Amino acid sequence: MTLRVAVVGSGPAGSSAAETLAKAGIETYLFERKLDNAKPCGGAIPLCMVSEFDLPPEIVDRQVRNMKMISPSNIEVDINLEKPGEYIGMCRREVLDGFMRDRAAMLGAKLINGTVHKLEIPSGNTAPYTLHYADHSDGNKMGTQKTLQVDLVIGADGANSRVAKAIKAGDYNYAIAFQERIRLPEDKMEYYQNLAEMYVGNDVSPDFYAWVFPKYDHVAVGTGTMRVNQAKIKQLQAGIRARAAKRLEGGEIIKIEAHPIPEHPRPRRVVGRVALVGDAAGTVTKSSGEGIYFAAKSARMCAETIVEYSHNGSRIPTEEDLKVYLKRWDKKYGITYKVLDILQTVFYRSDATREAFVEMCADKDVQRLTFDSYLYKTVVPANPFVQMKITAKTIGSMLRGHALAP
Numbered sequence: 225m226t227l228r229v230a231v232v233g234s235g236p237a238g239s240s241a242a243e244t245l246a247k248a249g250i251e252t253y254l255f256e257r258k259l260d261n262a263k264p265c266g267g268a269i270p271l272c273m274v275s276e277f278d279l280p281p282e283i284v285d286r287q288v289r290n291m292k293m294i295s296p297s298n299i300e301v302d303i304n305l306e307k308p309g310e311y312i313g314m315c316r317r318e319v320l321d322g323f324m325r326d327r328a329a330m331l332g333a334k335l336i337n338g339t340v341h342k343l344e345i346p347s348g349n350t351a352p353y354t355l356h357y358a359d360h361s362d363g364n365k366m367g368t369q370k371t372l373q374v375d376l377v378i379g380a381d382g383a384n385s386r387v388a389k390a391i392k393a394g395d396y397n398y399a400i401a402f403q404e405r406i407r408l409p410e411d412k413m414e415y416y417q418n419l420a421e422m423y424v425g426n427d428v429s430p431d432f433y434a435w436v437f438p439k440y441d442h443v444a445v446g447t448g449t450m451r452v453n454q455a456k457i458k459q460l461q462a463g464i465r466a467r468a469a470k471r472l473e474g475g476e477i478i479k480i481e482a483h484p485i486p487e488h489p490r491p492r493r494v495v496g497r498v499a500l501v502g503d504a505a506g507t508v509t510k511s512s513g514e515g516i517y518f519a520a521k522s523a524r525m526c527a528e529t530i531v532e533y534s535h536n537g538s539r540i541p542t543e544e545d546l547k548v549y550l551k552r553w554d555k556k557y558g559i560t561y562k563v564l565d566i567l568q569t570v571f572y573r574s575d576a577t578r579e580a581f582v583e584m585c586a587d588k589d590v591q592r593l594t595f596d597s598y599l600y601k602t603v604v605p606a607n608p609f610v611q612m613k614i615t616a617k618t619i620g621s622m623l624r625g626h627a628l629a630p
């Protein structure tokens with residue numbers, strides 16, 4: 225037999241899964257409804273993603289080596305990457321996604337320009353899943369109605385995943401991100417040559433941060449907030465525009481974007497022979513809001529589990545087999561999500577705690593630990609004296625800002 229797998233969604237998650245499966249000789253179908261889609265996104269990727277996913281230099285618009293943290297009272301802290309070769313990659317999603325999707329297709333995944341609108345769940349343990357979709361390959365927006373039968377399904381179709389709804393994976397809380405792409409005059413753009421900015425304050429986000437990230441020929445200026453504050457999103461965007469006004473002077477808005485950001489994993493991420501990855505599974509981190517790397521990584525780990533337990537496509541993996549992917553994922557990254565959840569709860573609750581957070585970021589030990597964790601996705605254990613210093617500085621910063629409860 226030849227194992228047949230459908231991957232719904234061709235962002236970094238779906239394309240990573242499809243590439244891994246296709247390389248193993250598994251019959252892989254990769255669905256994408258809009259091949260020219262540009263997902264609204266800050267577009268920052270860690271250094272380790274460039275090497276792990278073999279991304280060519282041209283995928284990265286800007287190599288950011290300097291980060292400016294700006295407190296509610298506009299105190300600025302500069303964080304610089306000093307090691308040679310280190311940087312945070314800034315990408316346009318239409319470029320990154322297009323490259324990863326095309327590579328998966330080149331390696332053997334069958335790319336289908338179609339919208340999956342229904343997933344038919346079989347009654348038997350080995351009976352095929354049926355995908356009902358509209359094929360847009362002829363240029364028809366309505367599409368030609370078709371079906372496809374497969375043995376397994378990977379849902380990589382984002383926060384509003386139809387695959388997740390089909391398997392009753394449960395709901396999750398989510399944040400809203402709003403972003404404007406702004407083309408700046410040449411002298412203003414020069415300032416952001418290799419610099420990104422993060423702003424915190426109740427005026428730009430009551431529970432997250434706002435950003436100015438440089439891209440190829442523009443900057444992405446945006447903010448995020450929890451769904452409960454969704455009605456305030458334009459007011460918060462006006463807040464970041466006001467805070468960064470001098471640096472954005474003379475800029476022209478070329479695109480406005482908005483999208484949901486999952487705030488925690490779905491209650492069920494594997495049901496039967498269907499697995500969720502990326503935003504569909506809820507792999508975005510709190511505090512940092514990072515999603516691209518974790519989406520691609522979760523999908524690759526899921527696909528690797530399918531390859532392993534199918535014996536390179538010679539048998540159909542079971543639900544228990546697919547759940548091995550979740551166990552491995554939670555073991556590898558569970559503590560990361562818990563720590564970032566705590567950081568968001570502690571430091572984003574008031575302007576006093578945000579002031580303390582920015583002050584703490586001025587410490588070199590904090591910066592090194594943070595960047596080692598972000599760039600390489602490995603928390604380098606500090607020695608006990610450094611750990612004590614970081615703890616003491618955190619408490620001291622919060623006491624000075626009257627941020628600690630009695």
